[in-house]
Amino acid sequence: xxxxxxxxxxxxxxxxxxxxxxxxxxxxxxxxxxxxxxxxxxxxxxxxxxxxxxxxxxxxxxxxxxxxxxxxxxxxxxxxxxxxxxxxxxxxxxxxxxxxxxxxxxxxxxxxxxxxxxxxxxxxxxxxxxxxxxxxxxxxxxxxxxxxxxxxxxxxxxxxxxxxxxxxxxxxxxxxxxxxxxxxxxxxxxxxxxxxxxxxxxxxxxxxxxxxxxxxxxxxxxxxxxxxxxxxxxxxxxxxxxxxxxxxxxxxxxxxxxxxxxxxxxxxxxxxxxxxxxxxxxxxxxxxxxxxxxxxxxxxxxxxxxxxxxxxxxxxxxxxxxxxxxxxxxxxxxxxxx
Amino acid sequence: xxxxxxxxxxxxxxxxxxxxxxxxxxxxxxxxxxxxxxxxxxxxxxxxxxxxxxxxxxxxxxxxxxxxxxxxxxxxxxxxxxxxxxxxxxxxxxxxxxxxxxxxxxxxxxxxxxxxxxxxxxxxxxxxxxxxxxxxxxxxxxxxxxxxxxxxxxxxxxxxxxxxxxxxxxxxxxxxxxxxxxxxxxxxxxxxxxxxxxxxxxxxxxxxxxxxxxxxxxxxxxxxxxxxxxxxxxxxxxxxxxxxxxxxxxxxxxxxxxxxxxxxxxxxxxxxx
Ligand code: HEM
Numbered sequence: 216x217x218x219x220x221x222x223x224x225x226x227x228x229x230x231x232x233x234x235x236x237x238x239x240x241x242x243x244x245x246x247x248x249x250x251x252x253x254x255x256x257x258x259x260x261x262x263x264x265x266x267x268x269x270x271x272x273x274x275x276x277x278x279x280x281x282x283x284x285x286x287x288x289x290x291x292x293x294x295x296x297x298x299x300x301x302x303x304x305x306x307x308x309x310x311x312x313x314x315x316x317x318x319x320x321x322x323x324x325x326x327x328x329x330x331x332x333x334x335x336x337x338x339x340x341x342x343x344x345x346x347x348x349x350x351x352x353x354x355x356x357x358x359x360x361x362x363x364x365x366x367x368x369x370x371x372x373x374x375x376x377x378x379x380x381x382x383x384x385x386x387x388x389x390x391x392x393x394x395x396x397x398x399x400x401x402x403x404x405x406x407x408x409x410x411x412x413x414x415x416x417x418x419x420x421x422x423x424x425x426x427x428x429x430x431x432x433x434x435x436x437x438x439x440x441x442x443x444x445x446x447x448x449x450x451x452x453x454x455x456x457x458x459x460x461x462x463x464x465x466x467x468x469x470x471x472x473x474x475x476x477x478x479x480x481x482x483x484x485x486x487x488x489x490x491x492x493x494x495x496x497x498x499x500x501x502x503x504x505x506x507x508x509x510x511x512x513x514x515x516x517x518x519x520x521x522x523x524x525x526x527x528x529x530x531x532x533x534x535x536x537x538x539x540x541x542x543x544x545x546x547x548x549x550x551x552x553x
Numbered sequence: 554x555x556x557x558x559x560x561x562x563x564x565x566x567x568x569x570x571x572x573x574x575x576x577x578x579x580x581x582x583x584x585x586x587x588x589x590x591x592x593x594x595x596x597x598x599x600x601x602x603x604x605x606x607x608x609x610x611x612x613x614x615x616x617x618x619x620x621x622x623x624x625x626x627x628x629x630x631x632x633x634x635x636x637x638x639x640x641x642x643x644x645x646x647x648x649x650x651x652x653x654x655x656x657x658x659x660x661x662x663x664x665x666x667x668x669x670x671x672x673x674x675x676x677x678x679x680x681x682x683x684x685x686x687x688x689x690x691x692x693x694x695x696x697x698x699x700x701x702x703x704x705x706x707x708x709x710x711x712x713x714x715x716x717x718x719x720x721x722x723x724x725x726x727x728x729x730x731x732x733x734x735x736x737x738x739x740x741x742x743x744x745x746x747x748x749x750x751x752x753x754x755x756x757x758x759x760x761x762x763x764x765x766x767x768x769x770x771x772x773x774x775x776x777x778x779x780x781x782x783x784x785x786x787x788x789x790x791x792x793x794x795x796x797x798x799x800x801x802x803x804x805x806x807x808x809x810x811x812x813x814x815x816x817x818x819x820x821x822x823x824x825x826x
Contacts, residue, residue, distance in 0.1 A: 229783060229787070230784060233779065237776045237777070240772055244766060354673070377756060504759070509761060513748060516748040516751075520745055523740070523741050531730075
């Protein structure tokens with residue numbers, strides 16, 4: 216048993232693990248189809264190797280700074296593992312004046328152990344303002360929301376570049392992604408009524424293509440294009456994205472037919488009902504993530520660095536001080552000439 | 554300060570570095586360490602680059618953090634400064650000026666060839682962690698350069714290729730010790746850069762790690778630095794030459810990571826723009 220542990224604690228294995236980790240990291244980042252999860256293999260080898268070394272190598276344990284560094288590394292690995300298992304990462308677009316809807320969240324990543332509690336989030340979208348410098352250079356973002364905290368109270372907060380909200384453990388951060396949405400009212404031939412918003416492509420990224428496909432409640436697919444009377448963004452002046460009073464038309468087209476244009480308050484007849492353009496709003500996209508061990512990972516990493524610094528002070532400084540007293544430049548030149 | 558004046562200041566610093574390179578070569582020809590005149594030129598280069606960076610900072614209203622020109626300019630400044638400070642306080646490292654000076658000159662010439670147009674820094678990027686990340690990165694590279702430059706001169710002097718170079722490292726053992734100590738400190742700063750970068754990336758664009766080429770190669774560099782320190786305890790009989798050559802190899806990888814990857818991918822980080 217002991218000899219097995221000793222073999223597992225081999226420092227050559229550490230080197231092999233580090234090299235494998237580096238190689239797999241490069242492969243994972245360069246090849247589209249390869250998941251970064253392959254780096255778990257060398258990480259597991261390194262963790263076992265380090266555990267074995269901590270158990271069997273007495274001089275290793277005796278060097279406090281070095282010990283703190285390596286234990287810190289172990290904790291970092293542990294936090295990475297827990298993060299990968301518990302994490303959630305997704306995106307959601309929320310319409311100005313309406314509530315966050317968990318059903319609209321697009322999941323980017325979800326760990327095996329993540330218990331999804333998105334539907335407990337209660338958040339309402341208020342005003343959005345994003346400032347741009349000439350050349351469409353995005354500056355500060357201000358997105359006002361109201362949300363219900365764990366205490367049950369409703370909080371108002373402006374999210375932005377460095378301000379994020381934490382709701383039910385999820386971190387909600389404003390992203391650069393936002394755009395306009397057309398509020399439509401549908402009256403079906405059967406008398407049914409519906410109010411809904413169609414989100415147009417991201418703005419100003421796709422200001423040249425404010426076009427999307429929408430399927431009516433009666434099941435007909437139509438193209439909707441948002442067309443402002445004058446440009447709302449400016450390439451060569453400062454500009455602010457947000458609610459706009461710029462007049463606009465909505466071009467409604469069905470494959471093969473000439474488009475019909477409606478303005479605010481106007482309607483158009485479609486198969487199975489009538490649709491009316493009610494208003495123009497903005498939508499804001501958020502990143503929603505749950506990374507409960509991230510902060511601990513950073514703490515462990517800084518602990519490791521502190522250990523490393525202590526080890527340096529003990530191992531190198533005395534020798535460096537000795538060396539420093541004997542290698543004056545003049546002495547150097549003197550010896551060089553000799 | 555106008556962009557034209559800034560570019561002229563950069564040009565002046567490049568000419569000064571060319572002069573320093575000549576001074577170093579003349580020193581070798583005379584069989585001595587021409588440290589004092591080189592250090593004097595370094596000090597002037599630092600003053601000139603300080604003026605260029607300050608002028609740019611005031612004009613653009615932001616630090617040199619974003620474009621490739623920003624990266625080269627700020628690193629030329631920090632590498633010169635760190636090398637000067639290290640060599641001034643550690644005489645054993647001074648022969649390294651023979652290798653460090655032409656390298657700084659190459660960065661300077663490269664800089665004169667880049668577009669100096671600035672790109673605005675989005676609001677989310679400007680926080681304390683950016684500073685910690687950038688400063689520790691610059692300290693890492695500067696210290697690693699000092700270690701590598703001295704190591705290279707030692708390798709040259711021991712290769713027996715030139716007696717003139719051989720006389721530059723009369724105390725190989727102390728110099729070697731100093732090189733490893735510097736290399737170790739550079740590893741500490743690299744670790745700080747890596748962690749602060751992750752904290753910053755998380756706050757700036759919601760990702761603490763996204764396997765972009767720069768992050769991946771930074772991890773590879775970190776593993777290489779740690780691996781080399783490890784190799785020294787793993788193979789206790791690792792020769793002096795092999796150890797110094799490993800340091801040189803690590804610097805090459807670090808250099809390519811700092812300047813090669815952003816050069817190829819335009820922005821320092823994929824997520825930045
Ligand atoms: C995961 C498995 C690892 C094991 C089993 C391990 C083991 C050890 C041992 C036993 C020593 C002390 C040797 C001595 O002074 O007697 C050591 C030193 C060291 N290790 Fe590790 N280590 C591991 C991972 C790492 C990693 C990932 C890094 C950084 C990339 C690292 C960096 C260092 C450094 C910098 C030293 C100090 C070297 C010196 O004092 O010159 N180690 N390690």
